[in-house]
Amino acid sequence: MEIEKPYSHEAQDNSKSQFVRWFREVAPYVHAFRGKTFIIAFNGELIQDGILNTLVQDLSLLSALGIRLVLIYGSGPQINEQLRLKGLPQNFNGCLLKPTDSASLECAKEAAGEIRLDIEASFSQGLPNTPMSHSQIRVISGNFITASPVGIVNGIDFQHTGKVRKVDTESIRSAIEKGSSVVLLSPLGFSPTGDAFHLSMEELAANTAIALRAEKLIFLSSSSGLINKNGSIDAEIARAKAELLIKNNDIDNETKKFLENAALAVKKGVARAHILPYSMDGSVLLEIFTHDGVGNMIVEDNLDDLRAATIDDVGAIVSLIEPLESDGTLIPRPKSLIERDLENFTVLEHDGIIYGCAALYIFEEEKMAELACLIVHPEWQSSGEGELLLRHVESKAKKLGLDYLFALTTRTSHWFLKRGFIKGNIKDLPKEKQNNYNRSRNSLIFIKKFSFIKTIGV
Structure with missing residues (x-):
């Protein structure tokens, strides 16, 4: 019978020294990003796949380190579920711009409310011996986005599908600068006449990042990201190259939509835009606090x-x-x-x-x-x-x-x-x-x- 050997003092010392070395090497990133604004954006598939609680734990850590967070979520699968329950056609698949009729708008409102409550509940966790222990983060949401209708494009009336007209940057900054608070934006905007419009999560995220002059725009994707010729993740992509990839149209719709809006944000002054796989545990932390990162980073380099x-x-x-x-x-x-x-x-x-x-x-x-x-x-x-x-x-x-x-x-x-x-x-x-x-x-x-x-x- 083989007896398991106890954990040696040498192994313990090695583990401790590795931790100390890691903590010291992470420190420059902590100093660099304290007080900076990050936009974190994800589609409803992330929630559907059960990743929300883990993501919120990582985001609460970023907030504790002094990073100001604005979260933006999509709700495609959740809208489809509401449509299914009402016996209506489910047409919110993929990332393509689609018309939103009155029934779909009501489903979008219901889905947005459900997701908002799930996110608030996740940030309210505080069980001992978990990453959320002693965390007291307040989630602030509201009518921060003024929208206008897309209108008729190529003969198609997009009805209640909208586009971002204005971001209330003053109110958002006031909220995220008050310590442990994050702002949560749904894919809905409102016109001065009181009408609601369904928005593209990706376009909303890019416009918000640009308006707030964010340090980072981070998209969390269901895909593994763009791969280079060597078969490894293409860690840094110049905006010019990103635009060429979009033009060649040889990438999936989700990645294309993320890449389009990441390139736009970088072009308009956002320092860095990232596309990360949400299936990788801790991908946000790995991208921010390691030199190589784990996803695609889009930069302005000419x-x-x-x-x-x-x-x-x-x-x-x-x-x-x-x-x-x-x-x-x-x-x-x-x-x-x-x-x-x-x-x-x-x-x-x-x-x-x-x-x-x-x-x-x-x-x-x-x-x-x-x-x-x-x-x-x-x-x-x-x-x-x-x-x-x-x-x-x-x-x-x-x-x-x-x-x-x-x-x-x-x-x-x-x-x-x-x-x-x-x-x-x-x-x-x-x-x-x-x-x-x-x-x-x-x-x-x-x-x-x-x-x-x-x-x-x-």
Whole structure:
């Protein structure tokens, strides 16, 4: 008979150290997002699939961390159920815009009221030894949305289907800034004449995020998200690429609708928009508090300005590098060396002018990469171009399956520290780089790991 071994002190110590390391690494995200507004939007399928209570537990944690929340829900399956009970045709399937007759509008009102009560009940939980223990979150809902009718489109009268006319941002901000309160918006809006209209949840979420200048718009989807050519989740999608995917029309209706409104929100000033699988436990927390995330993130990056270097760019790259070589910031690189390594370079171009560059050198054996020659012309600095180059290089390294990015610098240590790098030493470098390290320059070494999830065994 095999006797189960007790949990060792060594395992306990390892578990504790992993937790401490994880908690410390999460801290920058907590600081960054405190006081920021997040829009969390989901369709009625999430509720139908029994995910609501788990989601609310995660959202209550975000609220406790000082993140201001606006929740927006859809109600398609619930409307269909009300229609079924009344013996009426069920036509609220998918995400396509559909007419809403008087009977369907009444069902939409009933479904919205039922869901609102379910959400309020979920936020009212407070059982000991659960994530909701000591939670006291107030759910505030009301007539925050002014709507107008869609009208007649291509000869079809959409009747009581509406579109967002105005978001009462002042009242919403007043509600979410009062501590532990979240605002809940139903897919209904009201006209100045007192008429009610059924709204698209996705369009409502995008318009609300834009009006509130939200930090994040998060859509929770029944699908796994958009997959790249390597078969993994496409973690970061530039808005231009998102619009191309929409135009090609080779994605499912739900994802297409989310992507359309995510791209619109980012175009109109929302910092980030995300599409996450709600079937993954804790997907909202993983997306917000880990570097890699678990879903699709849509960003505004203008990829027209960002491209791989060509032989015609060598002269411009040399011109960017020369002033920094002269003052000792960078080691001298002859033109021949840049030509040899050209495939490692990315450039920023605007109106035919190269105003920034960066190079990525791969060390496959150690699953590491070096960020080198990150330069932005002085006239273009302080506008986020360096950040853009860094994100591009990081994304490229991650897609290659690498775990670490490192940089050597003598003048810009604070810039790297602010962007998640930590100070390292020569022994942390790949063997080839250790052998070539120029000790006379005494460059500082900064290292960034792409995913701390792997390091804590989650």
